Amino acid sequence: MDVELRGITKRFGSVVANDNVNLTIRGGEVLGLLGENGAGKSTLMNMLSGLYAPDEGEILIDGKQVAFDGPSDGIEAGIGMVHQHFMLVPVFTVAENVVLGVEPTGQLGSIDMKRARRQVAEINEKYGLHVPPDALIEDLPVGIQQRVEILKVLFRSADVLILDEPTAVLTPQEVREFFGIVSMLKEAGKAIVFITHKLHEILEISDRVSVLRQGRITGEGDPKSLTEADLAEMMVGRPVSFTVDKTVADPGRPMIEMDKVTMLDETGEKVLDRVSMSVRAGEVVGVAGVQGNGQTELVEALSGIEKIASGKIIFDGEDISHATVRERHSLGMAHIPEDRHKSGMVESFTIAENMVLNNYYAPEYSKGWAIDWQKVAETAARFCIDFDVRTPSVFLPGRSLSGGNQQKMVVARELERETKLVIASQPTRGVDVGSIEYIHERLIASRDEGDGVLIVSSELDEIMGLSDRIYVMYDGRIVAEFDNTGGKADRNTIGLAMAGAHEGEGAAA
């Protein structure tokens, strides 16, 4: 089945989300759709799946013009979308989730679960999805849950599958398996639209690529003849540097030291097990590890979000083991939280309010018991200029910003003051290429001003590119330490340590 979008334009108020977009999707082909956050990818795909109606232009399926009035029409026409955020009932089985809403019914309208299970098993077999039909969703890992979403779409006999940022939630291993499934689907003649902002994935899996920028198609081509740099330039509109320019570190005194710190979760399990580490002034230390091996807890212990059970934390010579978040903050600790929506900002607050979220009580913003909002607004405007936060006004709510700009707002708040230690947790997650480059520059700038910088990231490339020294965490412990001066640490050795191969022994420092 072939789908053609012709001259699609969609406006929201005065904002043009899609401007005269032409796109062809063919059966048996993977189309990579690339673009920064807010470039209009999701809007475009929501029109294809029938959620929105275009203001101008037409959608043709196999040459015939169609008009969708709601998502059910899209499904009817064979177009299925797998959303980034799963829409599954956790306490239902796989089969129950798959048939939800289109249940095969027996006599008297009862649900024929036997038939449902059989149909699910058939699709499972055909595309090599390997999903256990009777397992409860809540017991399945994220990667398998995603396959259930794909199963749902296939069960509704979709010929066009739109996959919205499918790899964002997957581990590298799961990404491999996922690509295998995409190939199977392709061979079975399905048309696949693969949405992402990860360049190397596009190059690896797609047969054709289209790049969106500010609602317009700014580039199209064959991935075989394109490089990551080409794609990034089409996406951002200017050449982007992938390597972080930095000099050799000149580390000074220890800024933060952790001495045999142990932390327990609610059930009493050790989530940090006698962790000892340090970050010195003027160096970037990276913490690598597969997600869920204690990195989050390490940051929570350092920043004071959670209490530690035993051990000591020394911040520039001062014992802060039991200090509050605010005390640590006023001593000069900056913390970029790993999840900006959940913990880094208040979406309904204005950008100005968000810029002082953890600093609103400081004397420079105070008039007695009141906050000097004029002063706050001026400061926020200056931060926006300094950190290239793109917004028409500081009085707009934080949620009006794109993901990259939200992150730059958080980074600005944390770095625009006297700091000694910067803890950056997933500093560029869900952030577009242009903003990643910028945030990296600022982190290195903090280092060069003599701050200690600790970076926790699930992107090993990011850790390797920024860090002067790398710790690897596994199962709540630091299992290895690597010197990365001049990028000399070995990727494979780090990868092995992340998988737990270095248990018990410290690698060469």
Next chain:
Amino acid sequence: MTERDDLKGVNERMRALLARTTHGRDDFEDLVIVPLFAVVVALICGALIMLATAVDLPTIGRSFVALAVGSVGSLSAWSETLTSAIPLVLAGLGLGLGFRAGLFNIGAEGQLLMGGLAAVMAGFALEGLPMVIHLPLTLLIGASVGAAYAAIAGILKATTGAHEVISTIMLNLISFELLNWLLRQPWVQREGRSDPISKSVPDTAALPKLLDFIDPNLRLHAGLFVMLVAVFIVWWLLFRSKLGFAFRASGENPSAANYAGMRAPLIIVLAMATAGALAGLAGANQITGVLGRASPGFSAGIGFDAIAVALLGRSHPVGILFAGILFGGLEAGGRQMQVDAGVSIDLISIIQALIIVFIAAPLLVRAIFPWGFRRPRNGKKGGAA
């Protein structure tokens, strides 16, 4: 990076960033049009309910006229409307503040009772003080006791995680029985009475009547000013003060507030106490301004109606002021309606409830009145698609 931006460019950008954004049409629709239409729809539904209960059309007409006349049709109507509005607005301010801080306080009724009861006791126990001391002190004691009573629920939540909805409901029940018991104690009960009724508040602790020089029956009292001052203070607290910033941040995103170093337990207790102080003040106002004494159930459901007022006012002090006056008007008008048209005052409760239903379902209101709102699709007004 910034070198190439010359100073002029930076100044220009600063000015642009600092330009006040005008409130969008969406805000206007949300804050003004939806509540307005909700009230209209609720009144229409009220008429339909009367029809359904076999009230004839002329009587329905008469009752709506009575509702209007009784709420805004004369000086005495206004006096009644505002008198009813005062405790609703005060307690509503407390509840709205709690909502902003993420606390669903159902306990205004109990806090109001305790505050009122404390005010009665302070009134007759401190008899002999000059008015300039006695009256403010009485109000202050009422507010403090309300605050302390609400703080119990706050402390329970902060220390054990007990949900405030449950604990405040329980505290309401306790306050009802405590009131009944206290009213039978010899040091509270009025001499020579066997029914539970308290001694009276002396004149030095009573809020002066404002309009008695025109007609001694006009009940409007100086609590009006207490209410207006409270509206301003709560607005200042929420939107200008450091504490209010922490309240709002904790209410909107507790995790982000925690990461920003705000201390959730402290904020919960303080927000509950502030809410309780306002409810207690509402009770003290009612005692010292209107009732003059305490009797069982003197709160008359004000603490529950105030929940509706806070919701209708969108937890904004100014919105709560208008919502409180509207509800005060419905109450005053409802009494008139009962007298003139013989329609049950319960109808007013139904209309109030319907207003809340429609406020809670803005999409429903938008569906009923499509012409009041901007077209969601492409922003063009009027004109056929």
